[in-house]
Amino acid sequence: MKIVRFGVSIPEDLLKKFDDIIEEKGYANRSEAIRDLIRDFIVRHEWEVGNEEVAGTITIVYNHDEADVVEELLEMQHDYVNNIVSSVHVHMDEHNCLEVIIVKGRASDVKTIAERLISLKGVKHGKLVMSTTGRELV
Incomplete structure (x- = not known):
C-alpha cells in the first residue's frame, strides 16, 4: 500500500x-x-x-408487557430473514428487554427495517448503528 x-x-x-x-x-x-x-x-x-451492501446493528429497548410487541418483533425478524444475521436478547429487569439485531444488506433496506422495528408500539428506545462490510475500506 x-x-x-x-x-x-x-x-x-x-x-x-x-x-x-x-x-x-x-x-x-x-x-x-x-x-x-x-x-x-x-x-x-x-x-x-443506499445501493451499497452494508452491515450494522439495531438496538432496541422495549417493555415485553406492552401490547403485542414481542410477537411483532418476532414476526418482523422472520419477514427480514435475508437481512437479519443474528440477534441477542437480554432481560434488563422484570419488564424491560434489550435486543441487539445484527443486519446486513442494501443500506435503504436496512434503514427501513430499523425504522419499522424502532417505531413499534412498546419500543422505548431504538438506534441504528451503521457500519460497513469492510470490503471497500483500506
Whole structure:
C-alpha cells in the first residue's frame, strides 16, 4: 500500500481541539486519527447512497408487557430473514428487554427495517448503528 502525504489548512483553534481529542482517545498521531475520520466518511457515504451492501446493528429497548410487541418483533425478524444475521436478547429487569439485531444488506433496506422495528408500539428506545462490510475500506 502506497502512503500519500498531503497538507491541510485549518484554523489554529480547530487544530488545538482536534489534538486534544486525539490525545484523549490515545491515537499515536494525527495521521491515524485522520485515517479513521476518512473511513467513517466513506462508511456514511455508503449508507447515504443506499445501493451499497452494508452491515450494522439495531438496538432496541422495549417493555415485553406492552401490547403485542414481542410477537411483532418476532414476526418482523422472520419477514427480514435475508437481512437479519443474528440477534441477542437480554432481560434488563422484570419488564424491560434489550435486543441487539445484527443486519446486513442494501443500506435503504436496512434503514427501513430499523425504522419499522424502532417505531413499534412498546419500543422505548431504538438506534441504528451503521457500519460497513469492510470490503471497500483500506
